[in-house]
Structures are given as C-alpha cells and as structure tokens.
Amino acid sequence: MSFPWAKNYEPKAPLMRWLDEKLPMPRLVYNAVGAGYPVPRNLNYFWNFGVLAGAALAIQIVTGIVLAMHFHSSAAGAFDSVNGTIMRDVNAGWFLRYAHANGASFFFIVVYIHIFRGLYYGSYKPPREMVWLLGVVIFLLMMATAFMGYVIVWGQMSFWGAQVITGFFSAIPGVGETIRVWLLGGYAPDDAALNRFFSLHYLLPFVIAGAIILHIWALHIPGSNNPTGVDVKGEQDTVPFHPYYTAKDGFGLLVYLALFSVVVFFFPDYLGHPDNYIPANPLSTPAHIVPEWYFWPFYAILRAFTSDFILPAKLWGVLAMFGSILLLFFLPWLDSSPIRSNTYRPKARIAFWVLVADVAILGYCGGSPASNTYIVLSQICAAYYFLHFLVILPMIARSERPTPLPNSITEAVLAKHGATAAAH
Structure with a gap:
C-alpha cells in the first residue's frame, strides 16, 4: 500500500541538505517515524x-x-x-x-x-x-x-x-x-x-x-493496522506519526x-x-x-503428556510445546475471515477471550507442582489451545456473520466522537 498523500522530506538547513545527499539518514527517520509517515487516526494505547x-x-x-x-x-x-x-x-x-x-x-x-x-x-x-x-x-x-x-x-x-x-x-x-x-x-x-x-x-x-x-x-x-481493521482510504483517515503518536508513545x-x-x-x-x-x-x-514465569504456559503443555501412545509421552510433550508456538506461523491462513478486527466478529471475540483465559490457566498450571489435579487441568487447556487454532477459529471464519463494518476509519471515529466534537 502506498501513501501518495505523505509529505516529502525537504531539508532547509545547508548542513541537513548536504547530509541528506550524502547519507540520507534524516530522510529515513522522517519517513519511518516522523511527519512523513501517515498512521491511522484511530490507534488506541494498545498500539504503544x-x-x-x-x-x-x-x-x-x-x-x-x-x-x-x-x-x-x-x-x-x-x-x-x-x-x-x-x-x-x-x-x-x-x-x-x-x-x-x-x-x-x-x-x-x-x-x-x-x-x-x-x-x-x-x-x-x-x-x-x-x-x-x-x-x-x-x-x-x-x-x-x-x-x-x-x-x-x-x-x-x-x-x-x-x-x-x-x-x-x-x-x-x-x-x-x-x-x-x-x-x-x-x-x-x-x-x-x-x-x-x-x-x-x-x-x-x-x-x-x-x-x-x-x-x-x-x-x-x-x-499499520487499526482497531476497526478497515483499510485507510485517504488523507482524512490518517495523521502524521509525529507529533501525534510520538507524544502518545512518549x-x-x-x-x-x-x-x-x-x-x-x-x-x-x-x-x-x-x-x-x-x-x-x-x-x-x-x-x-519450574522455569521463569513467562515460560509457564508452554511448560504446562510440555507436562500435559503423561502416557505413551505410538510415541513416548516425553516426545509428545516436546512436539506439543514447540508446536504451540510454530502454530502461530500458520495463523494468517488458518483464519480465513476477510474481517480483521474482532470488534465486528462476535463469535471470534468470545473465542478470543476464552483463549486468553485458557493461556492464563496454562500459566498457572505450569508454575504449580506436578500433581494430578494440575496435570489434568493442563491436558484440558492444552487440548483447547490447539483446538482453538486448528478447529474453532477456521469454523468461525466460515460460519460467522459479522456486524456491519464502517465505510472508513473517519466514519468510525466520527460515530464515536462526533457528538462530542460537534458540541465543542
């Protein structure tokens, strides 16, 4: 996607003009994180x-x-x-x-x-x-x-x-x-x-x-993507990265x-x-x-396999642990829905929050002693984790009826804040 409305960098000081000709670092910074890089106007703090x-x-x-x-x-x-x-x-x-x-x-x-x-x-x-x-x-x-x-x-x-x-x-x-x-x-x-x-x-x-x-x-x-998932349609949908988002990120x-x-x-x-x-x-x-806390969900998946079936249980655990991460590589093709944001996908939104709870429980089990209760809970949550990406998400993508999308980012912003803006 190109941004024909993006501003071009034009150095005014002689030193900056010379530097831009010999080593265009100022141009690179300007186009990457400056006023030359247009960003959707509705990004929230999760983009920080x-x-x-x-x-x-x-x-x-x-x-x-x-x-x-x-x-x-x-x-x-x-x-x-x-x-x-x-x-x-x-x-x-x-x-x-x-x-x-x-x-x-x-x-x-x-x-x-x-x-x-x-x-x-x-x-x-x-x-x-x-x-x-x-x-x-x-x-x-x-x-x-x-x-x-x-x-x-x-x-x-x-x-x-x-x-x-x-x-x-x-x-x-x-x-x-x-x-x-x-x-x-x-x-x-x-x-x-x-x-x-x-x-x-x-x-x-x-x-x-x-x-x-x-x-x-x-x-x-x-x-950048944005909370609506709708593509930018012109200059009215964007603002320069600097100063708007440099201030927000700061x-x-x-x-x-x-x-x-x-x-x-x-x-x-x-x-x-x-x-x-x-x-x-x-x-x-x-x-x-136990490993450090940020490995606990994957450690719970590793420990969830306790019985040999064709392959040793230990090998199943290793394959599942690495598979739980490698699965993310295939996510763009597993979820075939043309709608990006879960804001307009009610079933996918519910599945997302169930996944968040599932990963949190896996983390709790991974940091807990390897007792029978935590092992069984890990097995249930590990099974759901793989089902979410391999079965549930593809099925939702084919059967879900999303809510209507806004025609543009500007329309979504005005629908949310238009009354306030008009009052002022």
Missing part, C-alpha cells in the same frame, strides 16, 4: 506496545553489555560473580542486575500484550502476514535468549532448569541424545554449557534487534518506566524464584523445578 518492546530491548542490551564485563562464565565463578561481585563490588551493579533481570519479565509482558492485541485486531491477516511471521521469529529468539540468560545465573533453579529442559531433547528418536550433548557440550550442564549459553545470550539480543528492523520495515510497506513510555522503576527499586525479587539464590548443586534436586 511495539515502541515499549523496543525500549525494553534497549534496556536489556545496555544493561547486559555492562554486566557481561563483570560476569565470570564458569561453574566455579558464575554464581559468585552475579550475587557477589556485581551486587556488591561494581558501582551500581545491584541496579544493573535487577534492571536486567526484571527487564526480561517486563519485555515478555509487553510482547505478550502485543501478541494478543494482534490476535484480537487481526493484525496477522493480509497484507501484514510478513509482519506477523517476523514477530513470531522475534518471539522465538526472545525465548531462547531468556532461557540461556536464566541458566547462566547458575543458581539451583538455573542448573536444574537446564538439566530438565535439555533432557527433553533426548526423547527425539535416534538423534535426541546427540542433540542434548551438542547443546550442553557434555553429558550434564557444566563449564562448556555455561560458555555456550553465555556467548549465545550475549549475541542473540543483537539478532533480535536486526529482526525488529525487518519487522518495522515490513510494517511500513502496508502501513506518555506510554513514561508510564512503563514508572512501573518498571517501582519493581526494580521496591520489589526486585518478586518475579524471581528464591531457589535461584542457592548455588547450583548437582547432588541436590529442588522439590519443585
């Missing part, structure tokens, strides 16, 4: 979360670079370097460590809201399939980076989390044990695994940053940083696990091994 995700990644990269300068990537020194040297001997080390650890949780909170916003408003539908696919790639890279970062702290939960999660790869017939040994660099988590995970944990955020650039690039071709960023600061300064350990303040001990197994 893309910018917040970028801010969260920037915090992680900056704090991570400084922390890496003081980290000792060995089984003998990793735990002491994190909980001793960094926390006590490095200037503001405690702040950097808490900001980095909690920053990962906030990054996932932002991205989960961003994903569910895309699901609700149909941002995965044509012509934005590539934007969605790149977003799923970013999510997978985030999960890998977060897992490796959790391991290198080398506390009890870190060590046993690595032991359990990598152990599931051994369920793959024929090559499973070879893959596990290749991942760890040995038969159990030790110095080799720490060095590998630390190297990848340092590298992958920059890969994520590159994928985000592609994500934004892909977004700028069709333009306000959202201030709120985000305020909440982030409250957690970092007053509740820095709330989102962590107390067992991770115990040094890793291969001879002492924790009573209840």
Whole structure:
C-alpha cells in the first residue's frame, strides 16, 4: 500500500541538505517515524506496545553489555560473580542486575500484550502476514535468549532448569541424545554449557534487534493496522506519526518506566524464584523445578503428556510445546475471515477471550507442582489451545456473520466522537 498523500522530506538547513545527499539518514527517520509517515487516526494505547518492546530491548542490551564485563562464565565463578561481585563490588551493579533481570519479565509482558492485541485486531491477516511471521521469529529468539540468560545465573533453579529442559531433547528418536550433548557440550550442564549459553545470550539480543528492523520495515510497506481493521482510504483517515503518536508513545513510555522503576527499586525479587539464590548443586534436586514465569504456559503443555501412545509421552510433550508456538506461523491462513478486527466478529471475540483465559490457566498450571489435579487441568487447556487454532477459529471464519463494518476509519471515529466534537 502506498501513501501518495505523505509529505516529502525537504531539508532547509545547508548542513541537513548536504547530509541528506550524502547519507540520507534524516530522510529515513522522517519517513519511518516522523511527519512523513501517515498512521491511522484511530490507534488506541494498545498500539504503544511495539515502541515499549523496543525500549525494553534497549534496556536489556545496555544493561547486559555492562554486566557481561563483570560476569565470570564458569561453574566455579558464575554464581559468585552475579550475587557477589556485581551486587556488591561494581558501582551500581545491584541496579544493573535487577534492571536486567526484571527487564526480561517486563519485555515478555509487553510482547505478550502485543501478541494478543494482534490476535484480537487481526493484525496477522493480509497484507501484514510478513509482519506477523517476523514477530513470531522475534518471539522465538526472545525465548531462547531468556532461557540461556536464566541458566547462566547458575543458581539451583538455573542448573536444574537446564538439566530438565535439555533432557527433553533426548526423547527425539535416534538423534535426541546427540542433540542434548551438542547443546550442553557434555553429558550434564557444566563449564562448556555455561560458555555456550553465555556467548549465545550475549549475541542473540543483537539478532533480535536486526529482526525488529525487518519487522518495522515490513510494517511500513502496508502501513499499520487499526482497531476497526478497515483499510485507510485517504488523507482524512490518517495523521502524521509525529507529533501525534510520538507524544502518545512518549506518555506510554513514561508510564512503563514508572512501573518498571517501582519493581526494580521496591520489589526486585518478586518475579524471581528464591531457589535461584542457592548455588547450583548437582547432588541436590529442588522439590519443585519450574522455569521463569513467562515460560509457564508452554511448560504446562510440555507436562500435559503423561502416557505413551505410538510415541513416548516425553516426545509428545516436546512436539506439543514447540508446536504451540510454530502454530502461530500458520495463523494468517488458518483464519480465513476477510474481517480483521474482532470488534465486528462476535463469535471470534468470545473465542478470543476464552483463549486468553485458557493461556492464563496454562500459566498457572505450569508454575504449580506436578500433581494430578494440575496435570489434568493442563491436558484440558492444552487440548483447547490447539483446538482453538486448528478447529474453532477456521469454523468461525466460515460460519460467522459479522456486524456491519464502517465505510472508513473517519466514519468510525466520527460515530464515536462526533457528538462530542460537534458540541465543542
């Protein structure tokens, strides 16, 4: 989609004209996030979360670079370097460590809201399939980076989390044990695994940053989706990104940083696990091994398979866990409804909120002990998760009768705020 009504960049100052001719960075910024980029005029605050995700990644990269300068990537020194040297001997080390650890949780909170916003408003539908696919790639890279970062702290939960999660790869017939040994660099988590995970944990955020650039690039071709899901029809449906949405994003960023600061300064350990303040001990197994909270829904799906059926239960769990994420790649083609926004799809809207509740219950089960009650509940919720995407959503797309769409974004905005505008 092209925007013929977008303003062209015309530098006035001699220095800016010279720079624009030699290295057109000002033009790039102007067209990407400035007045040269028209945006639908009805975006709500859920569209802030893309910018917040970028801010969260920037915090992680900056704090991570400084922390890496003081980290000792060995089984003998990793735990002491994190909980001793960094926390006590490095200037503001405690702040950097808490900001980095909690920053990962906030990054996932932002991205989960961003994903569910895309699901609700149909941002995965044509012509934005590539934007969605790149977003799923970013999510997978985030999960890998977060897992490796959790391991290198080398506390009890870190060590046993690595032991359990990598152990599931051994369920793959024929090559499973070879893959596990290749991942760890040995038969159990030790110095080799720490060095590998630390190297990848340092590298992958920059890969994520590159994928985000592609994500934004892909977004700028069709333009942003909007709450109505209706395509923009002219200049009357858009406003310049700057100053309208830079101001809105700026306000959202201030709120985000305020909440982030409250957690970092007053509740820095709330989102962590107390067992991770115990040094890793291969001879002492924790009573209840759990990953970080943002992996709980997928961990519940992994644990939901308890009986062998053709394949071993462990292998079914691994396939289901990865399949629950890879399924998102096919979502643009599974949901064939031409209507994007669930605002105008009553049945799809109900199914969406059931999915949200289902994922929340999976998260609760994933963080709970592996008792029979939670296992059965995980099995029910895991079954619904796959049914939602593979059966329910395609059936709704074929049978649902949507409510009437507005003719344009402007019509929808005026219908909602026209009376107020007229009164003034």
